[in-house]
Amino acid sequence: xxxxxxxxxxxxxxxxxxxxxxxxxxxxxxxxxxxxxxxxxxxxxxxxxxxxxxxxxxxxxxxxxxxxxxxxxxxxxxxxxxxxxxxxxxxxxxxxxxxxxxxxxxxxxxxxxxxxxxxxxxxxxxxxxxxxxxxxxxxxxxxxxxxxxxxxxxxxxxxxxxxxxxxxxxxxxxxxxxxxxxxxxxxxxxxxxxxxxxxxxxxxxxxxxxxxxxxxxxxxxxxxxxxxxxxxxxxxxxxxxxxxxxxxxxxxxxxxxxxxxxxxxxxxxxxxxxxxxxxxxxxxxxxxxxxxxxxxxxxxxxxxxxxxxxxxxxxxxxxxxxxxxxxxxxxxxxxxxxxxxxxxxxxxxxxxxxxxxxxxxxxxxxxxxxxxxxxxxxxxxxxxxxxxxxxxxxxxxxxxxxxxxxxxxxxxxxxxxxxxxxxxxxxxxxxxxxxxxxxxxxxxxxxxxxxxxxxxxxxxxxxxxxxxxxxxxxxxxxxxxxxxxxxxxxxxxxxxxxxxxxxxxxxxxxxxxxxxxxxxxxxxxxxxxxxxxxxxxxxxxxxxxxxxxxxxxxxxxxx
Numbered sequence: 096x097x098x099x100x101x102x103x104x105x106x107x108x109x110x111x112x113x114x115x116x117x118x119x120x121x122x123x124x125x126x127x128x129x130x131x132x133x134x135x136x137x138x139x140x141x142x143x144x145x146x147x148x149x150x151x152x153x154x155x156x157x158x159x160x161x162x163x164x165x166x167x168x169x170x171x172x173x174x175x176x177x178x179x180x181x182x183x184x185x186x187x188x189x190x191x192x193x194x195x196x197x198x199x200x201x202x203x204x205x206x207x208x209x210x211x212x213x214x215x216x217x218x219x220x221x222x223x224x225x226x227x228x229x230x231x232x233x234x235x236x237x238x239x240x241x242x243x244x245x246x247x248x249x250x251x252x253x254x255x256x257x258x259x260x261x262x263x264x265x266x267x268x269x270x271x272x273x274x275x276x277x278x279x280x281x282x283x284x285x286x287x288x289x290x291x292x293x294x295x296x297x298x299x300x301x302x303x304x305x306x307x308x309x310x311x312x313x314x315x316x317x318x319x320x321x322x323x324x325x326x327x328x329x330x331x332x333x334x335x336x337x338x339x340x341x342x343x344x345x346x347x348x349x350x351x352x353x354x355x356x357x358x359x360x361x362x363x364x365x366x367x368x369x370x371x372x373x374x375x376x377x378x379x380x381x382x383x384x385x386x387x388x389x390x391x392x393x394x395x396x397x398x399x400x401x402x403x404x405x406x407x408x409x410x411x412x413x414x415x416x417x418x419x420x421x422x423x424x425x426x427x428x429x430x431x432x433x434x435x436x437x438x439x440x441x442x443x444x445x446x447x448x449x450x451x452x453x454x455x456x457x458x459x460x461x462x463x464x465x466x467x468x469x470x471x472x473x474x475x476x477x478x479x480x481x482x483x484x485x486x487x488x489x490x491x492x493x494x495x496x497x498x499x500x501x502x503x504x505x506x507x508x509x510x511x512x513x514x515x516x517x518x519x520x521x522x523x524x525x526x527x528x529x530x531x532x533x534x535x536x537x538x539x540x541x542x543x544x545x546x547x548x549x550x551x552x553x554x555x556x557x558x559x560x561x562x563x564x565x566x567x568x569x570x571x572x573x574x575x576x577x578x579x580x581x582x583x584x585x586x587x588x589x590x591x592x593x594x595x596x597x598x599x600x601x602x603x604x605x606x607x608x609x610x611x612x613x614x615x616x617x618x619x620x621x622x623x624x625x626x627x628x629x630x631x632x633x634x635x636x637x638x639x640x641x642x643x644x645x646x647x648x649x650x651x652x653x654x
Contacts, residue, residue, distance in 0.1 A: 101127040101348070103645075104370055104385040106355045106400065109206025111618040111634045112391035113337030114249070118642035119389070120346035127383055128341075129353040131375060131392070132202035135209065137334035141324030143177045151176050170197050171583055173210070178323050181210055187533040193542035197582035198395065204351055205333040206393060207585070210322045213303040213330050213450070214475065215255045216628035217246050217266045221461060226624050229469045232423060232518035235623045236595045236604035239266065245636035252340075253331040253635065254309040256451075257301030265456040265628070272306045273299045274451050278443045279478035279506045284453070286567040295458050295563065300451045300475065303331035303632075310336065317447030330450070352376045354534060358388055358404040358413055360611060366654070367413075367614045373534055387613045387645050387654055391638070394587040394619035395424075395524055399539050401591060401601075401608075401616075402526050414591060414601040414608045414616075421525055423518035423592055424543045425625040427584035431553050432474065433560035434509025435572035444480060444503060452477035455510060455563070457627055459555060468551040470517065472627045474560065476510030508569050512556035515627040516581065517548055524590055543581045553579060586630055588622035606641040613654040617641045 102124035105115045112128065119126045134140075148155040155177045157169065165185050168174040173182055183200040190198060201207045220239045227234040243266070250269040258273040276284065276299050284297035304315040305328075312328030312335055321330050328335035341347040350372075357371040359382065369384035390397045398421055402412035409415045455474035460466055481504025516522075527540040557574045564572050594600025597609035602621050608614040617638040619630060648654045 099382065100384040101125050102385060103127075103387045103389065104129065104383055105389045105391060106370065107206065107391035107393060107397070107618065108204045108333055108338070108349070109201075109391065109393055109618070110208045110211070110333070110631050111638045112206070112389070113208060113333035113341075114635050114638040115389040115391055115615075115617060115642055116341040116347055117337040118639050119646070120341040120344040122642070122646045123346065124646065125346050125348075126341070127348045127350060127385065129355050129370070129372060129383075130204045130349070130351045131354040132204070132351060134204045134349070134351040135324070135334065137328070137339070138326045141326055143323040144320060144326050146177070146323075167197060168199060170578075170580075171199070173199055178210065181322075188538075189530065189532060190538045191527045191530055191540035193540055194544045195580050196541040196543050197580050198541065198587070199582070199585050200393070204349065205338075208332040209324055209334065211631060212585075212629065213321065214454070214629040215250075215253070215257075215301050215303045215632040216454075217268055218242070218626050218628065218633055219264050219266050221264050221457070222624065222626040222628075225470060225626075226518070231469065232624055233592070233594045233596070233599050236593055242633075242636055242640070245640045246632065249632065249635040249639055252310060253303055253336060253632075254305045254312070255301055255303055255632070256306040258299055260296065260298050262296060262456055264461055268301070270301070271309065274302070274304070274306060274449055275299070276453060277445050277478050278440055279437050279508055280453050283437075283478060283508055283564070283567040283569065287563055290566040294462065295455065297453050297455050300454045302451045304450050305329050312336070315450055317449055319448035319450045321450050354536070355392070355400055356403055356536065358390070358400065358611070358614060360404065360406055360413060362406065362408055365611065367611045373536075375534065378534065386649060387615065389642075389645075390614060390616045391618045394590060395539055395541070397616055397618055397620045398524055398590040399526070403537070409610065413614070414610050416610050417598055417600055419592060419594075419599060420601050421590050422520045422523045423589040424522040424524060424541070424581075425516045425518055425588040425622065426581045427513045427586045427625065427627060428516055428545055428549050428553065428579040428581065429511060429513050429584055430577035430579050431514075431556045431560075431575065432476065432509065432511035433557065433564055433572050433574040434476075434507060435564055435569040437478065437506040437508050437569055440506050453510075459552075466551075466555065468548045470515040470548070470552070470627065472512045472514035472552060472556050474510040474512050476508070478506060478508040480504060480506050508564060508567075510560050510564070512553075512560065513584065513627050513629075514549060514552050514556055515625050516545065518589055518592070518624055519546060522581075545579055545581065549579070586619070586625070588619040588625050588630060591616050591620035592623045593621045594623060605644040606637060615641045615645055
């Protein structure tokens with residue numbers, strides 16, 4: 096067996112784990128990255144990346160067997176035959192739903208960085224100050240000015256395309272050139288800005304898709320096949336970006352098929368000594384030692400690991416002394432908005448399949464607006480032209496019909512809301528001692544629901560979408576309020592929150608576990624509130640910042 100001792104161990108290889116490995120190795124540390132699932136090599140292991148729907152037996156759709164085998168994944172769009180092996184085998188890795196929670200997971204090298212939506216937005220002090228101002232949750236121990244340099248840092252490497260819009264609630268960043276709006280989106284954007292006198296904005300999305308070659312990667316090809324893996328490296332993933340950087344240093348050892356079951360703790364030194372690993376293929380157990388441990392297994396799995404690391408000192412898990420571990424589970428609630436069709440522009444079309452859309456930043460409970468709920472929401476959406484598949488062939492017949500389908504259909508415009516869920520103590524995860532996974536490990540039980548604040552917000556999310564599209568001249572608008580079940584945003588946050596006080600939080604301002612300061616948790620579990628923007632860019636920034644602090648403290652002998 097190879098050397099079991101390293102300078103640092105990183106648990107998980109997704110967006111935040113990849114960043115932790117890159118930063119630690121580039122600072123000279125010998126790092127072991129542990130991933131519970133299989134390895135996926137960049138380009139080589141993207142078998143579907145260059146296929147079209149007709150190359151698949153069922154045209155890329157789901158089968159009845161898949162629906163039976165994936166009772167959770169079938170609830171939304173991820174279930175299809177194009178990238179099925181990127182999603183967790185639910186029979187091997189079940190979980191308990193005390194209340195329904197749609198948990199969509201990816202257990203492999205790269206994690207969900209291969210399948211993420213890539214929308215990348217900074218938080219502002221509107222978000223970092225929210226808990227303190229309205230009394231929900233605990234106060235964030237940081238403010239925007241502290242994180243801004245780290246947003247700069249990660250954006251420059253990851254490659255975020257976007258426009259500098261000058262909006263206080265959505266700070267500008269270090270952007271590559273923005274993607275372009277369609278003619279309809281530009282028109283709708285202009286009308287919204289005029290109608291609302293500059294109080295509402297529709298901008299092009301800020302996305303981790305390259306618009307120019309960057310860091311040795313090729314720019315986005317506008318194929319919109321991102322979730323199949325990108326052989327061009329056109330979007331940010333562990334495989335395209337952070338893993339090659341870490342490997343280049345010669346300081347990284349990657350071990351897939353490694354389920355980390357415990358963080359090992361020395362109660363005399365009050366430090367972690369390493370981790371215990373269950374080999375997912377052989378079921379053998381190994382111990383790896385390190386001076387620092389970064390926990391980046393994804394929000395709920397990181398909290399599972401901390402809970403499973405219980406000792407006689409902390410029977411509820413490492414980091415449980417405050418009573419906050421496992422609590423304040425958050426996501427974004429969605430599935431609500433409106434859409435319609437747009438007159439004119441029949442002589443206009445566009446090229447390619449843009450892997451991005453438009454964004455409407457938050458405007459509720461902001462800049463003097465007051466509602467009967469707290470926090471707010473944003474919208475994502477787009478304007479496009481219907482294709483030939485807009486009609487059902489069996490319902491129509493004749494030459495005129497066929498002739499009509501050689502031309503594009505009407506222009507459509509739609510927006511869907513992403514709303515903030517508050518940090519409720521009772522929205523939580525616990526270990527289910529009565530159910531085990533394939534490897535004999537206790538699974539998580541999830542108890543989480545939307546509450547009155549979110550339900551009130553959803554009414555505005557639908558009506559505002561209708562009102563804005565009406566003001567922009569969109570026709571035949573239909574609002575919808577569909578499934579807002581937590582989990583569907585695939586933005587799990589909380590359960591190991593950071594804070595100012597060890598009595599009310601799991602982590603300090605540098606993502607260190609109060610009870611074990613050489614353990615850092617920098618995935619979504621550290622989030623103290625959820626904002627209403629996509630969170631991954633914030634994970635990246637906090638991870639880079641935490642590594643900088645960790646290495647500094649290590650050199651000082653404090654860890």
